[in-house]
Amino acid sequence: MEHYYQPEIECASQEQIRQWQSQRLVQTVHRVYENVPYYREKMKAKGVEPGDIKSAEDLRFLPFLTKDDLRDAYPYGLMAAPLSDCVRIQSTSGTTGRRVVAFYTQHDLDLWEDCCARAIMAAGGTKEDVVHVCYGYGLFTGGPGLNGGSHRVGSLTLPMSSGNTDRQIQFMCDLGSTILCCTPSYAAYLAETICERGLRDQIKLKAGIFGAEAWSEEMRQDIQDKLGIKAYDIYGLTEISGPGVSFECSEQTGMHINEDHFIAEIIDPNTGEVLPEGSKGELVFTSITKEAFPLLRYRTRDICVLTRKPCSCGRTHVKMSKPMGRSDDMLIVKGVNVFPSQIETVLLNKGYPANYQIVVSRENNSDRLEVLVEMTPEMFSDSVSLINQKERELIEALKSMLGIYAAVKLVAPKSIARSEGKAVRIIDNRKLY
Ligand code: DLL
Numbered sequence: 001m002e003h004y005y006q007p008e009i010e011c012a013s014q015e016q017i018r019q020w021q022s023q024r025l026v027q028t029v030h031r032v033y034e035n036v037p038y039y040r041e042k043m044k045a046k047g048v049e050p051g052d053i054k055s056a057e058d059l060r061f062l063p064f065l066t067k068d069d070l071r072d073a074y075p076y077g078l079m080a081a082p083l084s085d086c087v088r089i090q091s092t093s094g095t096t097g098r099r100v101v102a103f104y105t106q107h108d109l110d111l112w113e114d115c116c117a118r119a120i121m122a123a124g125g126t127k128e129d130v131v132h133v134c135y136g137y138g139l140f141t142g143g144p145g146l147n148g149g150s151h152r153v154g155s156l157t158l159p160m161s162s163g164n165t166d167r168q169i170q171f172m173c174d175l176g177s178t179i180l181c182c183t184p185s186y187a188a189y190l191a192e193t194i195c196e197r198g199l200r201d202q203i204k205l206k207a208g209i210f211g212a213e214a215w216s217e218e219m220r221q222d223i224q225d226k227l228g229i230k231a232y233d234i235y236g237l238t239e240i241s242g243p244g245v246s247f248e249c250s251e252q253t254g255m256h257i258n259e260d261h262f263i264a265e266i267i268d269p270n271t272g273e274v275l276p277e278g279s280k281g282e283l284v285f286t287s288i289t290k291e292a293f294p295l296l297r298y299r300t301r302d303i304c305v306l307t308r309k310p311c312s313c314g315r316t317h318v319k320m321s322k323p324m325g326r327s328d329d330m331l332i333v334k335g336v337n338v339f340p341s342q343i344e345t346v347l348l349n350k351g352y353p354a355n356y357q358i359v360v361s362r363e364n365n366s367d368r369l370e371v372l373v374e375m376t377p378e379m380f381s382d383s384v385s386l387i388n389q390k391e392r393e394l395i396e397a398l399k400s401m402l403g404i405y406a407a408v409k410l411v412a413p414k415s416i417a418r419s420e421g422k423a424v425r426i427i428d429n430r431k432l433y
Pocket residue numbers: 092135141142210211212213214215233234235236237238239242243244300302322323332337
């Protein structure tokens with residue numbers, strides 16, 4: 001096997017993995033305590049000293065970090081290395097309050113690319129492959145992560161970025177792309193278009209590495225059948241580096257977490273209690289090898305299950321299931337993270353009452369976001385052109401807040417059903433989980 005299948009690491013014994021984790025955790029906790037006043041205060045508030053953490057078993061004594069901490073410490077407050085040692089920033093979409101900004105030293109980039117290289121190798125990638133990357137490039141981690149991983153494997157890398165489907169398909173045919181990397185919804189759209197145009201015989205794809213959003217087994221089957229490939233899932237989040245935190249192997253029954261870099265826990269999202277292996281709960285990550293932005297016990301809000309059942313591929317790193325939902329209200333629409341609170345802020349700023357409903361659907365393999373907004377009796381009007389103009393204003397304001405298009409429909413006062421319990425703000429018709 002090539003350089004980036006690392007059996008001595010990926011197939012190490014449980015004892016060896018635990019030993020690496022313990023040693024690296026202890027070092028990271030000391031470094032974070034010394035260099036990150038924000039986290040030091042959190043540890044002090046919990047009565048924990050760095051010396052209390054002697055092995056990975058002691059992880060549970062450390063305080064959690066959440067997206068709220070990231071917001072409070074924005075932008076530099078969680079950095080553990082001087083800015084002058086950093087060479088890259090990546091970020092999620094969203095406005096300042098919800099935007100995640102992650103920092104990388106060269107060492108951090110190297111490790112991240114290693115993780116993505118492992119994912120490509122697990123999908124059968126070698127230096128003979130042509131890796132077609134149509135995740136977005138720029139601040140989003142998808143493009144840069146898989147691009148770097150593909151270089152490490154030594155594959156010929158096509159940095160296509162997203163969009164321009166005609167050009168994607170033309171390059172795929174002309175240059176003989178063999179591994180496709182993009183979101184599953186874009187893969188499904190490409191697959192459909194390729195079949196419609198009768199080009200299936202002209203593509204050489206053998207595998208796809210699809211992630212950044214939830215996708216069902218039915219969708220996997222559909223993409224595999226249409227493109228004649230094997231479709232692999234890949235998971236990650238900007239806070240913890242980006243794609244490649246975990247990835248699927250040939251067994252396609254969950255994603256191996258790169259345990260030499262990240263310690264995973266499953267907790268009860270309500271109590272924070274650590275749950276035993278096999279339980280369904282919220283995934284928490286601790287990064288143990290990062291220099292610039294190491295997060296300890298970061299609550300991902302992704303709900304899943306971990307398993308250490310032996311895998312036919314020989315890898316011993318723990319596997320996570322596909323995320324089965326979220327413990328917060330974040331939606332991922334067209335790969336962009338959307339919080340209902342962002343939509344609410346726009347509505348309130350524009351003088352609308354906070355009675356709204358977000359409807360997400362999937363049409364022709366593309367997500368559609370629609371916001372139904374109640375008018376106040378004073379706003380209500382019979383003039384269609386006036387209503388259309390108000391809708392256009394809201395579409396603009398939402399676009400600048402979310403970074404994506406949302407259709408807006410103004411509805412009559414009191415026409416959105418009131419609920420006796422929690423308001424039903426989100427109707428997600430995509431059936432992803
Ligand atoms: O989506 C990183 C990524 C890029 C992963 C390319 C895979 C491929 P964020 O934009 O920070 O980072 O969004 C992270 O996306 O907490 C999950 O809720 C969701 N997510 C990521 N991968 C998957 C997946 C990138 N395979 C958030 N299945 C995470 C389901 C996923 N959800």
